[in-house]
Amino acid sequence: MSQGGSVGRYNYITGERWGIQPRKMELGDKNDLRFNWNTAIAQDPFEKNTIYFGGQFVFKSTNKGVSWETISPDLTTNDSSKIDQNNNGGLTIDITGAENYCTIICIAPSQKEKDVIWAGTDDGNVQLTRDGGKTWTNFRGKIPGMPVGCWIPQIRTSQYNAGEAFVVCNDYRRGDFKPYIFRTTDYGKTWVRMIDEKKVTGYALCMIQDPVEPKLIFVGTEQGLWISLDDGVSFEQWKNGYPSVSTYDFAIQEREADLAIASFGRAIWILDDIRPLRKLAANSGKPFTNNVMAFPSPDAYEAQYRPANGYDWSVYGLWDAANRPRGAAISFYINKLPKKDTAHSANSNSTPPVGQPTAMQQGGGGRGGRGQFGGGGRISGDSVLVRIYNDKNELIRTLRWGIDSGFNRQYWGMEEKGYRQPGSPKPRPGSTEPGGLQVLPGTYKVVISLAREMDSTFVTIKDDPRLGNRNDIKIAQRKMYDRLRKSTDKLTSGMDHLTDAEDVCNKITAEIKDLEGKEIDSLRKSSKIMLDSIKAIRELISGKQSERQGLNRERGETVMGVIQTANYSIGAKEVAPGAQEEKLVQNAELMISIAVQRINTFFENQWKTYRQQAEGTKINLFKDYKPIE
Numbered sequence: 001m002s003q004g005g006s007v008g009r010y011n012y013i014t015g016e017r018w019g020i021q022p023r024k025m026e027l028g029d030k031n032d033l034r035f036n037w038n039t040a041i042a043q044d045p046f047e048k049n050t051i052y053f054g055g056q057f058v059f060k061s062t063n064k065g066v067s068w069e070t071i072s073p074d075l076t077t078n079d080s081s082k083i084d085q086n087n088n089g090g091l092t093i094d095i096t097g098a099e100n101y102c103t104i105i106c107i108a109p110s111q112k113e114k115d116v117i118w119a120g121t122d123d124g125n126v127q128l129t130r131d132g133g134k135t136w137t138n139f140r141g142k143i144p145g146m147p148v149g150c151w152i153p154q155i156r157t158s159q160y161n162a163g164e165a166f167v168v169c170n171d172y173r174r175g176d177f178k179p180y181i182f183r184t185t186d187y188g189k190t191w192v193r194m195i196d197e198k199k200v201t202g203y204a205l206c207m208i209q210d211p212v213e214p215k216l217i218f219v220g221t222e223q224g225l226w227i228s229l230d231d232g233v234s235f236e237q238w239k240n241g242y243p244s245v246s247t248y249d250f251a252i253q254e255r256e257a258d259l260a261i262a263s264f265g266r267a268i269w270i271l272d273d274i275r276p277l278r279k280l281a282a283n284s285g286k287p288f289t290n291n292v293m294a295f296p297s298p299d300a301y302e303a304q305y306r307p308a309n310g311y312d313w314s315v316y317g318l319w320d321a322a323n324r325p326r327g328a329a330i331s332f333y334i335n336k337l338p339k340k341d342t343a344h345s346a347n348s349n350s351t352p353p354v355g356q357p358t359a360m361q362q363g364g365g366g367r368g369g370r371g372q373f374g375g376g377g378r379i380s381g382d383s384v385l386v387r388i389y390n391d392k393n394e395l396i397r398t399l400r401w402g403i404d405s406g407f408n409r410q411y412w413g414m415e416e417k418g419y420r421q422p423g424s425p426k427p428r429p430g431s432t433e434p435g436g437l438q439v440l441p442g443t444y445k446v447v448i449s450l451a452r453e454m455d456s457t458f459v460t461i462k463d464d465p466r467l468g469n470r471n472d473i474k475i476a477q478r479k480m481y482d483r484l485r486k487s488t489d490k491l492t493s494g495m496d497h498l499t500d501a502e503d504v505c506n507k508i509t510a511e512i513k514d515l516e517g518k519e520i521d522s523l524r525k526s527s528k529i530m531l532d533s534i535k536a537i538r539e540l541i542s543g544k545q546s547e548r549q550g551l552n553r554e555r556g557e558t559v560m561g562v563i564q565t566a567n568y569s570i571g572a573k574e575v576a577p578g579a580q581e582e583k584l585v586q587n588a589e590l591m592i593s594i595a596v597q598r599i600n601t602f603f604e605n606q607w608k609t610y611r612q613q614a615e616g617t618k619i620n621l622f623k624d625y626k627p628i629e
Contacts, residue, residue, distance in 0.1 A: 003098060005035025005055060009065055020065030022053055033057075034076075034083065036103035036122055038153075045111045054104030058119055058133060071133030076102035076121045108155040113162035116187075120152025126167055128188055143182050143191045147171045150180070154249075159211050163187040166194070170203040172222075179204040179221055183232070194232045195219060201237070208250040210274070216281035218259065220247030225261065227277070229285030242269060256298065272324055273298050276331045276407055292384070292450050293333040297459035300328035302414060302438055304464050327411035328459045330386075330446055334405050337382050338451045382450075388412065389445040396444075398433055403450070412446070414439055414461055422491040422560065423542055426499075437478065440471055467574075476576035484566055484585050487592045490628050491559065494599040495541065497625060498534050501607060505530045508614055523617055526610050533606055541595050559591045600627050 001007040009018040024033055033055045040054030053059040058072040082101045102123050110116035115132035119125075124147075126139040141148055150171035158164035165188075169180035181194045181204050195204060202223030210216035217228040219235060224244035226235040237244070246264035252274075253260060259271040276295040280288075303326075382404070388397040397417050401410045418436030420427070427433070441463050447456045463469055505527045512520050543558040566584040570577055577585075603625045 001039060001041060003035075003037045004100075005033065005039050005053075007039065007041065007053065007065070018065070020061070022055065022059040022068040022070075031056075031074075034100045034103045036100055036105045037098050038105055040104045040107040040119065042107040042109055044109050046114050052107045052109065052117065054107050054119065056103060058104065058107060058117070060133070072119070072127075072129070072136055075104055075119050075125055075127045075136065075138075077123045077125065078102055079123065082123065105151070105153060106155050108157045108165065110157045110162055110165075111159045112157070116157075116162065118155045118157065118165055118167075120155050120167065122151050124149040124152065126152055126155070126188075130187065137188065139188050142188075143167070145193045146180060146182060147174075147176060150174075150176075154206050156207055156209065158185075158209060158214075160209075160214050161185055166207055166209070168204050168207055170205065172203045177203050177222075179219075181207055181219065195226075195235065199235045200226045202246075205247060206249045208252060210278060210281070211252060211254055212257075213278035213281045215284065216274070216278055218250055220250065220261070222246050229277070229281040234285070242271075267321075270324065273329055273331065273409075276333065276409075280333075287335050288333055289335075290455060291335045291453045292448055292455045293335070294446065294448050294455040294457035295331040295333070297328060297330055297446070297457050299460045299462055300414060301462050301464055302441070304467065325411045327413045328461065329409055329411055330448075330457065330459065331407065331409045332384075332448050332455065332457075333407055334384075334403050334450065337403075337405050385449040386410075386412075387447045387449070389447070390439070391442055391444075393445075396439065397435075400432065412459070419485055419489070420492055422488060422495045422563075423538070424492075426496065437481065438474075440474060441469070470574060473574055473576050477570050480570050480577045480581060480585060481567070484563070484570070484588060487589045488563060490596050491541070491563075491592050494596050494628055495538075497603065498537060498599065500623060501603075502531065502534050505534070512617075519617055523613060526613055530606065530610050533602060537595070537598055537602060540598065557591075559588075559595045562591045563588045596628055603627075 005021050006019070007021050009020055010016070022033065024031075035055050040052070042052045044050035044052070047062065049064050050060065050062045051065060053061070053065075053068070056074045056076050056078065057070045058075065059068045060071045061068045079102055103121065104119050105122050106118075106120040108118040110118075113130075115130065117129050117133065119127045121127075124140060126143065128137045128139070129135060146167075146169055150169045151173065152167060152169055154168040156166040156168075158166075164183070164185045167182045167184075169182065171178075171180070178197050179195050179200050179202065182191050183194045184191050200219060200221050200223075202221035204219065204221050206220040208218050210218075215229060215231040217232050219226040219228070223237075223246075225238040225242050225247050227238055228235045242261070247261060248264055249262040251260045252258070257273050257275045257278075259274050261269040261271065263269065275298075279293075279295055305326075383400045383402050386397075386399040386401055387395055388399070390396050397412070397415065399412070401408070413435060415435040416437055416439055418434035420434065439461055441461050443458055443460045445456055445458055447454055509524065509527050512524060539558075541559040543561070562584075566581070566588040569581050569584050604627070607625070
């Protein structure tokens with residue numbers, strides 16, 4: 001739709017467009033149709049082919065706009081002094097139709113009772129029909145506290161009660177910047193003012209009641225987004241991740257439980273998964289009794305991603321908003337953070353959270369102190385221990401996530417525990433475990449622990465529905481990965497022994513640095529030979545390290561290079577490993593065997609002699625070495 005009531009149908013698959021604007025039908029009719037810049041339009045909840053459209057009349061189409069009938073009289077004040085643009089103070093008539101006045105700007109059919117329709121106008125009329133448009137009741141001057149003549153930008157009907165409706169009003173055009181939303185539960189017989197300047201800041205523009213939890217209500221004002229968890233008794237501003245901008249409209253995507261928000265800046269914001277807010281609203285906004293509360297998690301998809309149509313990553317001139325983070329969203333509530341001494345003992349080894357922050361976060365809003373609804377955006381020194389189990393109750397992943405009091409949301413990357421690569425440092429106590437392969441589709445249990453309290457939730461991981469189930473391929477790849485890992489683990493163990501030996505050599509060298517004597521000089525030379533031998537073995541495995549950062553012209557095959565080639569080839573394409581992958585794994589196994597044998601020979605010969613020499617000088621820094629089987 002565009003200004004002047006120009007409305008059309010668009011088939012987004014074929015690109016076909018129809019113009020369906022209602023037109024004046026009778027010749028000689030002197031009453032031109034008037035359409036607001038933002039013309040009212042609505043779909044009938046009971047008949048999906050039926051739509052309503054507003055001028056000064058309500059138009060109804062039962063065939064998606066192919067033809068129209070008028071089902072109301074003029075529902076505006078029809079004030080000639082405001083309508084006659086030729087004599088309204090000398091303004092030049094805007095050719096775009098922006099100056100039309102006395103028009104219908106919102107239409108709201110009841111979601112519970114057929115033929116109940118509300119309409120609001122830009123000159124202060126709130127109209128109701130309960131018989132499909134045959135008769136109308138005007139509530140002008142009958143709603144206590146509503147400024148006569150104010151704009152009615154939105155009316156929402158309840159999904160719970162046929163007689164309930166919410167009327168949004170504003171009168172800032174005449175200098176009144178107070179917020180007004182009125183509520184009736186009996187078809188307009190009685191009214192209450194739901195918000196005022198004590199509850200929210202900025203004049204009101206929109207509202208929506210959650211379709212699952214009636215106590216959860218969202219309100220948009222000129223100063224941002226406001227939320228009620230107690231059926232409109234009190235409101236809190238949502239600040240964390242969403243700016244204090246003019247908030248124009250809401251829609252709830254019920255399948256995903258996402259709140260879509262339209263702002264004045266022609267932007268759309270998505271608050272992913274409002275089910276945790278529903279839980280809190282069901283508790284009338286009171287904090288949960290448990291200190292750790294995990295919420296049901298939405299299904300997560302191991303999706304394949306592609307660039308948007310028409311351009312790729314290399315075109316820097318285009319801008320996109322952030323997508324929803326990848327991974328499985330895990331939402332939980334922390335009532336109170338542990339005291340510092342408890343937090344230190346429970347979380348002394350905490351690490352930065354795993355997963356990406358969502359584009360939107362929620363502050364605790366006074367019900368739980370500062371908080372996060374998105375995780376990772378603001379990290380305090382506190383963290384929760386997260387354990388993930390498969391359907392066999394096997395622990396497959398252990399994480400630490402940074403937390404704050406109030407709502408928290410983190411993203412599990414849907415990966416299992418990984419394994420150390422040869423030559424990587426040994427993990428320190430409490431360090432983050434490496435990530436591994438993507439889990440197979442299924443249901444996983446997520447246990448969240450803080451100090452001595454814990455709670456759990458389940459998350460279902462699904463395949464990309466566009467690609468279908470590929471478990472047979474993934475299982476075949478896993479078998480080959482596991483086979484290669486068994487050999488690689490031997491190399492990791494061998495390189496750990498080399499690191500230990502290197503440490504011993506360096507410690508001996510340091511200890512005898514200031515000593516003199518023939519025996520000491522001999523030990524110093526032997527230590528240098530040992531370090532050179534260890535370096536040679538490492539170069540066989542990992543290649544020579546260039547003295548210049550980022551420069552490596554080495555052409556020879558290394559053990560790690562062959563391993564990486566095999567690893568990459570196994571999962572580089574969505575097919576079961578074949579002869580090519582088999583050969584590459586065999587190559588890796590052979591190279592690992594050669595390297596392990598070289599390590600074993602080193603410790604059985606050179607290192608044994610060196611140890612005897614060093615121990616003869618009363619310096620004992622050695623560990624017994626067992627050959628790798």
